[in-house]
Amino acid sequence: MDLTKIKNILTKRFGDTCIVDEELQGLQPALIVHADFLLDICKELRQNKETWFDFLSCISAIDYGPNEGFGVVxxxxxxxxxxxxxxxxxxxxxxDESILPSIDSVSSVWRTADWHEREAYDLVGVFFNGHPDLRRILLPDDWKGYPLRRDYQDAESYHGIPIN
Structure with a gap:
């Protein structure tokens, strides 16, 4: 199935505003979708017999840097x-660590999203609305900051124990 057919299925169901852009370069084509439509798009892609995307292999959160924002792939x-x-x-x-970038969780669509979203939350600080158990998965619960953010500063110690 080609990208144009998938794009047509989604725009027919949700309107032209659900897809922001598309990337055709690289190893795999990508659709850039509007965050407000993500959960509905994922449900459609999984349930529609023409697409039937039954497997979520990976979720990655990205910090594009100051003024560029964050992304989820x-x-x-x-x-x-x-x-x-x-x-x-x-x-x-x-x-601001008190206000995290957020997006709807897709863990209700694919169960594997549960762990992937927890990792993205833990390392980049993306909050997944509606996640059943959003908490750190790799770092201690009281860890300060998100290590894969571009503005992250390494801690010098953890509970009085030097890190470096």
Whole structure:
């Protein structure tokens, strides 16, 4: 299944504003979707027999840097149709740890999203609305900051124990 057919299915169902852009360069084409439509788009891609993206292989959160914002990338696969798709979502540039960039959780669509979203939250600080158990997965619960952010400063100690 080609990207144009998938794009047509989504715009027919949700309107032209659901897809912000598309990337055709690189190893895998990607659709950049509007964050407000993400959960509905994912449900459609999984349930529609023409697309049937039954497998979420990876979710990655990205810090594009100050003034560029954050992003979340979803790698989908349809095992029956032997095809893959990348979805990208751009989020606001929120650098305040008390207000995290947020997006809807897709863990209700694919159970594997549970762990991937927890990792993205833990390392980049993206909050997933509606996640059933959003908490740190790699770092201690009381760790300060998000290590994969571009503005992250390494801690000198943790509970009085020197790190370096």
């Amino acid at each position: 979803y790698h989908l696969a349809s095992i029956p149709h032997k095809t893959q798709l990348t979805l990208k979502v751009k989020l606001d540039d929120l650098r």
